[in-house]
Every structure is written in structure tokens, then in C-alpha cells.
Amino acid sequence: MSKIIIMTFISFILEALLSTFFPTDSLFNCCFIVMTFIILYHSLNKKDIVIQYAIITALIYDICLSNTWGINLFSFLLLFLIIKGLFFWLSYTIFNVLLVSLVVIGSYRIIVYVLLGLIGYLTFDGYILLKSIYSSIIINIIYVLILYTIDTILKKYKKNYI
Amino acid sequence: MKKTNKKYIFLIALLIFSLVLSFIGNVVITDRKLTPPEMLIKDSVLFVVKIVSTPFNYIKDKASEAKEKDNIYKKYETIKQEAEKIEMVNAKNRELSKELDEMKTLLELNNTLAEESYLNATVINRNIGYFYNTLTIDKGKNSGIDVNMAVVTNKGLIGKITKVSGTTSVVKLLTANDSNNKISVKITVDDKDVYGLLSSYDEKNNVYLVEGISENIEIKEQSLVTTTGFSQYFPSGVYIGKVKGVTKDNFDLAQLVEVKSDVDFASINFVTVLKREAKKDE
Numbered sequence: 001m002s003k004i005i006i007m008t009f010i011s012f013i014l015e016a017l018l019s020t021f022f023p024t025d026s027l028f029n030c031c032f033i034v035m036t037f038i039i040l041y042h043s044l045n046k047k048d049i050v051i052q053y054a055i056i057t058a059l060i061y062d063i064c065l066s067n068t069w070g071i072n073l074f075s076f077l078l079l080f081l082i083i084k085g086l087f088f089w090l091s092y093t094i095f096n097v098l099l100v101s102l103v104v105i106g107s108y109r110i111i112v113y114v115l116l117g118l119i120g121y122l123t124f125d126g127y128i129l130l131k132s133i134y135s136s137i138i139i140n141i142i143y144v145l146i147l148y149t150i151d152t153i154l155k156k157y158k159k160n161y162i
Numbered sequence: 163m164k165k166t167n168k169k170y171i172f173l174i175a176l177l178i179f180s181l182v183l184s185f186i187g188n189v190v191i192t193d194r195k196l197t198p199p200e201m202l203i204k205d206s207v208l209f210v211v212k213i214v215s216t217p218f219n220y221i222k223d224k225a226s227e228a229k230e231k232d233n234i235y236k237k238y239e240t241i242k243q244e245a246e247k248i249e250m251v252n253a254k255n256r257e258l259s260k261e262l263d264e265m266k267t268l269l270e271l272n273n274t275l276a277e278e279s280y281l282n283a284t285v286i287n288r289n290i291g292y293f294y295n296t297l298t299i300d301k302g303k304n305s306g307i308d309v310n311m312a313v314v315t316n317k318g319l320i321g322k323i324t325k326v327s328g329t330t331s332v333v334k335l336l337t338a339n340d341s342n343n344k345i346s347v348k349i350t351v352d353d354k355d356v357y358g359l360l361s362s363y364d365e366k367n368n369v370y371l372v373e374g375i376s377e378n379i380e381i382k383e384q385s386l387v388t389t390t391g392f393s394q395y396f397p398s399g400v401y402i403g404k405v406k407g408v409t410k411d412n413f414d415l416a417q418l419v420e421v422k423s424d425v426d427f428a429s430i431n432f433v434t435v436l437k438r439e440a441k442k443d444e
Contacts, residue, residue, distance in 0.1 A: 019290050
């Protein structure tokens with residue numbers, strides 16, 4: 001449980017912090033909370049904890065950072081299904097984690113964009129969607145690699161670690 | 163039987179999806195007020211974020227200070243030249259405000275749309291979630307900020323306050339393509355004002371689009387664009403940008419003016435909130 005809280009807290013703080021460090025039109029747009037989700041999904045045995053985690057994190061994220069209500073709640077639950085589906089076929093190796101990360105970054109941006117488009121918050125523009133996806137890849141892949149490495153090391157040295 | 167079940171499941175899923183969409187739409191599009199629990203969560207979490215980010219911001223500021231030191235002599239020369247002019251501008255300002263006061267007394271005007279006070283704030287987080295075009299600043303209701311106040315930087319108008327909690331506020335940027343976000347603006351061409359509506363933002367070319375300008379008015383490039391003060395929220399005379407080009411609308415009936423802002427929306431760190439003074443003598 002402490003692992004969930006620590007990882008989420010660090011991701012949350014880093015996401016808020018880095019948003020003021022990098023310009024928004026740079027190639028470093030973070031979605032660290034979603035990346036944490038990939039690592040936590042696999043290292044937790046009870047998958048219902050991950051759903052609870054998704055709901056609580058999404059609510060806090062919606063209220064505190066994105067200033068909306070429901071968009072991330074809906075998209076995090078969909079992402080949970082996507083991650084579940086992908087890890088049903090793929091094993092937990094570094095290559096597969098990277099692959100899942102790429103799919104999740106793309107799906108996350110598409111889900112949020114489609115939802116905002118459907119409610120009339122923004123007008124559909126493929127260029128903006130594409131830009132949002134490719135500008136999020138580098139930093140999130142680096143972050144997921146760091147998380148994966150820490151997770152693997154901790155698993156190796158700590159037997160009862162969650 | 164199975165086919166009928168699938169139909170029902172599909173219909174129920176569609177219904178749930180529509181309900182979720184209408185709920186999200188209602189929450190996101192309408193500028194609703196934050197509830198007390200939301201304010202509490204938001205303030206506590208962002209307080210922690212602010213504390214953690216303080217040392218990092220300090221290092222960042224020091225790094226940019228060191229970078230700026232390289233150009234310090236050049237800047238000094240520019241500022242020296244500006245300072246020489248400032249006395250003249252101040253004298254003219256004093257004269258103009260005196261004239262304005264006299265005119266107001268003459269016309270018995272107690273409140274104009276140009277009256278406001280300033281409050282500086284720091285950006286805590288910027289455009290998280292990529293598509294929202296919002297900023298969160300470190301001043302809120304406790305500092306006297308309220309919804310719909312205009313927000314500027316030293317390079318012009320950037321947006322308005324949409325949500326306020328005790329210690330933080332959310333600024334919706336002008337770059338958000340929101341149909342409810344149209345602003346009445348004036349373009350100054352040869353000492354005459356041409357009025358229009360700032361309707362959207364073209365992200366590819368980084369320009370605002372001003373519509374509603376008649377075809378027979380010639381709009382020159384580099385003309386100043388400011389707010390009119392006609393709207394309920396924005397005071398008059400707030401600088402927005404300069405005219406970059408003019409095109410025709412889809413029906414060839416009116417002109418579509420492209421306005422280039424000097425603001426770098428991708429890296430805003432400090433902002434000023436224009437607090438409207440509701441001065442009423444009676």
C-alpha cells in the first residue's frame with residue numbers, strides 16, 4: 001500500500017512541477033500518473049486495488065490539476081481496461097512495458113480529445129491531437145523506464161514488497 | 163434471445179455513455195463554482211506541490227538570473243534610454259488623468275470600465291492535460307480574486323479567471339477555442355477605433371482571429387488591438403496584440419483580422435490579475 005501512495009505522490013508532484021519547467025509546446029508533456037498506472041497494474045496482485053487506485057487518483061487529478069470532473073475518471077477506467085487487455089497477451093518485460101506505454105499514451109490523448117470534442121470544449125483538429133501524442137512520448141517513456149528499473153530492483157531485494 | 167440481449171446491452175451502454183458525456187459537458191463547459199470539499203482538496207494538494215516545488219523554482223530562478231547577467235550591460239543601456247523618456251510620459255499621464263477626472267465630474271460618471279487594481283501571482287502549474295489551455299496561479303479568494311477577472315502579463319491580456327478556491331485560481335487562456343469566450347476588441351487605425359470580436363485562436367499560425375469587421379474598412383498591419391471594455395468582464399484598453407494580416411471570411415462579406423500576440427503562451431510563469439473596482443459613490 002505504501003508503494004502505491006509513494007509512487008502516486010511522486011508522480012503527482014513531478015507532473016505538476018515539470019509543467020512549469022518545460023514550455024507547453026515542447027516535446028516534454030508529462031502524463032506521469034498514467035505511466036505509474038502501468039507499473040502498479042503489474043506489480044499488484046489484487047487487480048481490484050488498481051481500480052480503486054484509478055478512481056481515487058482520477059478524482060484528485062481532476063479536481064487539483066486538470067480542473068475538470070469526470071474526464072480523467074472516465075479515461076483512467078478505459079485505460080485500465082486497455083492495460084488489462086494488453087498484459088493479458090504480453091509478459092512483463094522491459095520491451096513490452098515500453099510497447100504498452102506507447103499504446104497507453106496514444107489512447108489517453110485520444111480518449112480525452114474525443115471526450116472534449118464531443119462535449120464541444122474544442123474543435124476537432126488532427127494536427128493538435130497528433131502533436132499532443134508525439135510531444136508526450138519522450139519524457140513519459142523515460143519516466144516509465146525509471147519506474148520499471150526501480151520496481152525490478154525493489155522486487156529483487158525485497159521479498160514482501162507492495 | 164442472445165441477439166435481443168446484445169441489443170439491450172448496447173442500448174444501455176449507449177445510454178450510460180450519453181449520461182456520462184452530458185455530466186462531463188455540464189461540469190467542464192459551464193463555469194460552475196467549486197464546492198467546499200473540492201476547494202479543500204485542491205488547496206491542500208496544491209499547497210504541498212508549492213512547498214515541494216519551492217527549492218526547484220529557486221534553483222531555476224537563480225539559473226535564469228545567471229543567464230541574464232550576460233546581457234546586463236545591453237539591458238542597462240535600453241533601460242537608461244527608456245528612463246529618460248519616463249518623466250515625460252508620467253507628466254502626460256498626470257495631465258490625462260486630471261482631464262479624465264474633470265470629464266467624469268462633468269458627466270456625473272461614478273464608474274468606468276477602465277478602473278482596476280493589480281495583483282501579481284505565480285503560476286503553480288501550466289496546461290496539465292494538454293488540451294485545457296489553463297493555468298493555476300497561487301492566489302485565490304483570500305487575496306480578493308473572483309471569477310471572470312481579467313489576467314495579463316507584461317506583454318498583454320492572456321485570459322480570465324474561471325475557478326477560484328481559497329488560495330488558488332484557474333486561468334482560462336485566450337488560446338482555448340471556446341465559443342463562450344468571445345471578447346469585444348478595438349483595432350486602432352489612424353486614431354480611429356474599429357470594433358470587432360476576438361473569436362478564436364489559430365494554433366498553427368499562433369494568431370487570434372477577430373471577426374465582424376466590415377469589408378470597406380482598411381485595416382493596416384501592426385495596428386494595435388486592445389479590449390473595448392464593453393463586455394462585463396474585461397476593462398478597456400488592455401493590450402492584446404498587433405494586426406498581422408487580413409483575410410476574408412467564408413462568405414466573402416466581412417474581414418477576418420489576424421492578431422499576433424507578444425505573449426509566449428507556452429511558458430508563462432508570472433501573471434497579474436486585474437481586480438475590477440466597483441466604485442460607486444451612491
